[in-house]
Amino acid sequence: MAERPSRRTDPLDGQAALVTGASSGIGAEIARVLAEDGADVAVAARRTDELEALAEDIREEYGAGVEVVPTDVTDSDAVAALVEATVERFGRLDIAVCNAGLAVDEPVADLTDEEYGLMRGVNVDGMFYTAREAIPHLTETAGHLVFMGSMSGNHPRPANPVYAATKWWTRGFAISLQASLGEDDVAVSTVNPTEVRTEFGSESGTPSKDAFEPGEVTEAIEVADAVAYMVRQESPNSITSLDLYRRDKLSHF
Ligand SMILES: NC(=O)c1ccc[n+]([C@@H]2O[C@H](COP(=O)([O-])OP(=O)(O)OC[C@H]3O[C@@H](n4cnc5c(N)ncnc54)[C@H](OP(=O)(O)O)[C@@H]3O)[C@@H](O)[C@H]2O)c1
Numbered sequence: 001m002a003e004r005p006s007r008r009t010d011p012l013d014g015q016a017a018l019v020t021g022a023s024s025g026i027g028a029e030i031a032r033v034l035a036e037d038g039a040d041v042a043v044a045a046r047r048t049d050e051l052e053a054l055a056e057d058i059r060e061e062y063g064a065g066v067e068v069v070p071t072d073v074t075d076s077d078a079v080a081a082l083v084e085a086t087v088e089r090f091g092r093l094d095i096a097v098c099n100a101g102l103a104v105d106e107p108v109a110d111l112t113d114e115e116y117g118l119m120r121g122v123n124v125d126g127m128f129y130t131a132r133e134a135i136p137h138l139t140e141t142a143g144h145l146v147f148m149g150s151m152s153g154n155h156p157r158p159a160n161p162v163y164a165a166t167k168w169w170t171r172g173f174a175i176s177l178q179a180s181l182g183e184d185d186v187a188v189s190t191v192n193p194t195e196v197r198t199e200f201g202s203e204s205g206t207p208s209k210d211a212f213e214p215g216e217v218t219e220a221i222e223v224a225d226a227v228a229y230m231v232r233q234e235s236p237n238s239i240t241s242l243d244l245y246r247r248d249k250l251s252h253f
Helices: 025-036 048-062 076-090 113-141 161-184 220-231
Strands: 016-020 040-045 066-070 095-098 144-148 187-193 241-244
Touching (some): 016 025, 025 040, 025 048, 025 095, 040 076, 048 066, 066 076, 076 113, 095 113, 113 144, 113 161, 144 220, 161 187, 161 241, 187 220, 220 241
Parallel strands (some): 016 095, 040 066, 095 144, 144 187, 187 241
């Protein structure tokens, strides 16, 4: 009988990851699960206190190396410095998670230039800058580039067409990058969740963690688990897209 490859228990041992938007919600949980699976992690966002507290937790719980890099992803120099700091600290980059994102919910006719620019700046420019800086390192490690998409990147979102458009852009960018980088052995993945209980929505009032009861919608750690599954894929495999929808979402769509 042919030998059966075994499943790995510490799949990310010896690998280095960076996660944007790691100061809360989904990004913080992604940093935790990647460290739990054996990776060292650089955590990036604007709020330094939250990043420091997360880093302390991860070091204590998993013994992983953690680098805190305060970063505004709308600033291309800051993103370049983030990638440089990660590679300087860990000597390599295997996983880049482009997760930072936000929504300002206003009808399009009422959106100010600043509100529009904020969504475009974080959700589009920030994803582009992070990918651009990470790619040269990921081609060296046959690594993973992960994007945080949304169900709103697969379907219309009447309450916020601009947010939806940023996530359609992300999905289009990611699948085209997979086409561009696949021959360099880089995996490019997008995860598309429905509602997740986090600080998402704070810009327009109520954060989703207060808008929904526990058990009603997806939890951040469940999205992080999906990311962990995507990045444990080894060459030649890539999960290009993973829709993580709550079961009744399509019934009310
Ligand atoms: N929650 C949902 O229902 C849901 C559903 C589908 C997809 N998503 C996507 O999931 C991703 C994470 O959101 P979340 O739900 O975890 O919300 P969250 O708790 O509000 O987290 C958003 C993260 O993005 C960071 N961020 C915002 N602006 C930034 C900037 N200019 N530079 C660097 N970091 C910035 C925030 O950190 P700082 O404020 O410290 O900078 C924070 O860490 C987003 O891409 C969002 O679109 C969320």
